Amino acid sequence: MTKVDILQSIRKRRPVFPILSPDNFEPLPVALPGSLIEWFKKSLKTAGAEIIELKNTELDSHIAAAWPTILDFTQPKIRAEYPASAPLDKLNKIEHALFAGNFGVAENGAIWIEDKDLPHRILPFITQHLILKLDAGKIVATMQEAYQQFKLNDIEFGVFISGPSKTADIEQSLVYGAHGAKELTVILVTLNQKNITHND
Amino acid sequence: MMQHARKAKQFLADEPRTDWHNQTLWIVRQKRDALAASVPGWETLREKASAIKEDALSHLDTYLEQFETEALKNGVTVFWASDADEFNRIILAIIRKHRAKNIVKSKSMLTEECGLNHFLQKEGIEVVDTDLGERIIQFRKEIPSHIVLPAIHLKKEEIGETFHEKLGTEKGASDPTYLTRAARKHLREKFLAADIALTGVNFAVAETGTVVVCTNEGNADMGVHAAPVQVHCMGIEKIVPRQEDLGVFTRLLARNATGQAITTYTSHYRKPKQGGAMYVVIVDNGRSEYIGNPQYMNSLKCIRCGGCMNTCPVYRRTGGHSYGYVIPGPIGSILAPQRNKQKYKDLPFASSLCGSCDNVCPVKINIHEQLYRWRQELTENKQTPFVKRFAMKALGFVLSGNKLYNMAGSLARKAVRYLPDKLLYLPVNAWGRGRELPVPPKQSFKQWYLKNHKDIKS
Structure with missing residues (x-):
């Protein structure tokens, strides 16, 4: 059986590295060019994204005005219209789709999306224009922190x-x-009447 | 002339293109440098990545079994393949089982290594490569010339010509945006009609059974989520033990590959979609044979970023196709002879041994030392040309004796000065093929030193 053969071959020739345990490393230093939000915005711009900063009270009116035909997948009604069984032809017609990101990563502008946000997994890829809204307080510095979220x-x-x-x-x-x-x-959403301060 | 040198000569015949190739890859290298320098603790990150890979390889059997156990729990079907042929047959069996007609594939060097497309073609099955660069070379019936930038050897006019022929774009059109839009339209049809999506794997997380795939184009996700069946193909060395390890590798990979902070999409596949099927195929194909070889085992740490190619002075000036192996450049030149010593015996010599590859490698593989070691092994096995071995033996003999060395030096100085070029540049002088011999000095350094430092005893 192939699996047994492969594992035996590995065991027979087990490498002996002068092992440095991966746990023996100090946490890496994080230099912040300004605040996390500024760093995140800069990274996103480099990655080719457009950034809008809005207060949560301005959100709905701005979205409705900017993208009248947008599909807002944070709303249960819209989610129900595009289930996992939805035909691809229907999904392929989507021009603007909005999702809520879970958190962002300052060092590279990445935003984490997972299946609970997606009634069909292909949605953020198949839409012509993707809009992600993100709570401006939910930004971590690096990927190493990101994978702890x-x-x-x-x-x-x-x-x-x-x-x-x-x-x-x-x-x-x-x-x-x-x-x-x-x-x-990317719509960075801040709470109304409140300047969020960051413990950078 | 050796294979690499012969093909390199063809590549070098077009001088402006060679210059363009060289400079373009150097720009990628510079972008990589800027990004690496922007990360505090970059060197620690490399060391940590290397340590994770060493831990993974040292307990690879355990981690592979753990990965399989988790994947099975997640409803994933796992297959194991000893070699290319078994791998290809497994993929064929999956295709037949699902009665699939339309197959899309995102970038996977493993499927290139195993010759999957060619194998399936003979079975009457067409696979559509969906990475733009790979689609271009698939249209042209070529192989990738770079593992991250597969079509880097081509000029936009050539791509325009290919697209005119295959996709009906305007004759003579070569604007990259125009051509990319045409490919987008063409490939979107392929995605929407796909029955099976094949992908490579960047990282496979043992503790969760998750496979991670990184792309900029989004082609892996378009295929995987459109097709009912997703198949992920991985070499045994793609294992990382823990979720947290991804935090290290995702910081390194794109920065080192193309000078980006991260790829546009870093996708984590753990369970099949609703009503769909997910397969992972784990492939050995000669890897386990080298896993415990102290000389070469480091090569299995490779994360396929291509950084060593972008920095290599030989790769940049000779192009990926000169190497004749699916993975070109420095890393390819140490992996290729692991697959077939005789066929790829000249690749370890396609290097200046400058060591730049070691310096940029994100997992600290001692590439140039392995190149050197391969040279020794191939020479010991008499797999290098006789003239070269004889010349090296003769040189060793001359260099080992004081008298002989002094005499040879004096003779050489005279010979280069007085002999006609025709004699000096005989075919046995491989070194002189692309270079001009320098004007020799009148005396040796030793003679000069003794003359000018009479107080010092020789």
């Missing part, structure tokens, strides 16, 4: 998204919109 064992599918889909496969020329969303807009 959730348990992979609770997640069937999850993705970090940083920017619109892109490619540079033709002469290293950067083009947005390879296969996934052509544009990404």
Whole structure:
């Protein structure tokens, strides 16, 4: 049986590395260029995303005005319209789709989305224009902190998204919109009447 | 002339293209440097990544079994393949089981290594590569010339010509945005019609049975979520033990590969979609044979970022196709002879041994030392050309004796000065093929030193 053969072959030739235990490393230093929010915004811009900062009271009116045909997948009614069994042709017609991100990562602008946010897993990729709203208080510094925010064992599918889909496969020329969303807009939401301070 | 040198000569015939290739990859290297420098503790991060991989490889049997146990609990079907042929047959069996017609594939160097596309083609099954660069070279019936930038050897005009022929884009059109849009439209149809999506694997987390795939284009996700059946293909060395390890590797991978802080999409697949099926195929194909070899086992730490290619002075100036192995460049030159010593015997020599690859490697593989070790092994096995071995033996003999060395030096200085070029640049002088011999000095350093430092005894 192949599995047994492979495992035996590994056991027979088990490597002896001068092991440095992965646990023997001090936490890495984190230098913050300004606040977490500023760092996050800068990373997202580099990744090709557009950023809008709104107070939570302005959110609905802004979204309705900016994208009249938007599908807001934070609403149960919309989620019910696009279940996992929805035909792909229907999903392929989506122009603007909105999801709530769970948290963001300052060092690279990545935003974590998981299946509980997605009635169909293909949605954030198949939409032409992706809009993610994120609580401005939910930003961590690095990927090492990011992986402490959730348990992979609770997640069937999850993705970090940083920017619109892109490619540079033709002469290293950067083009947005390879296969996934052509544009990404991130709405950073702050609570009304309150300036959030960060313990940077 | 050796294979690599011969093909490199073809590549070098087009000088402007060679310059472009060299400079473009150097820009990628510079972007990588800027990103690496922006991360405090970058070197610690590399050391930690290396330690995680060493731990993973040292207990690979345990971690692979743990991965399988978790994956099975998650409703994933796991297959094991000893070699390329078994792997290809497993994929074929999955395709037949699901009566699949339309297969899409995102980037996977493993399927290239195993020759999957070719194998399936012979069975009458067409696989559509969905990474833009891979689709381009698939149209042109070529192989990738770089593991992260598969079509880096091509100019946009050539791609425009290919797309005109295959996708009906305007004749002569070569604007990258225009061509990318055409590919998007073409491949979206393929995604929507897909029965099975194949992907490679960047990391497989033992403790949760999750596979992680990183792309910029979103092609892995478009395929995986559109098709009812998803198949992830991984080499045994893709295992990382813990979820937290991903925090280390996702900081390193894209920065070191293309000078981005992270890929656009870092996708974590753990369970099949509702009503769908998920497979993971774990492939050995010669890896376990080298896992305990102290000379070469470090090569199994590779995370396929391509950083060593972008920095390599030989790769940049000779192009990926010169290597003749699916993974070119420095890392390919130590992996290739593991697969087939005779076929790839010249690749460890396609290097200046400058060690730049070691310096950029995110998991600290001692690439240039392994290249050197391969040279020794291949020479010991008499797999290097006779002239080279004879010349090296002769040189060793000359260099080991004082008298002979002095005499040879004096003769050489005279020879280079007085002999006609025709004699000096005979075919046996491989070194002189691309280089001009320097004007020799009148005396050796030793003679000069003795003359100018008479007080010091020789």
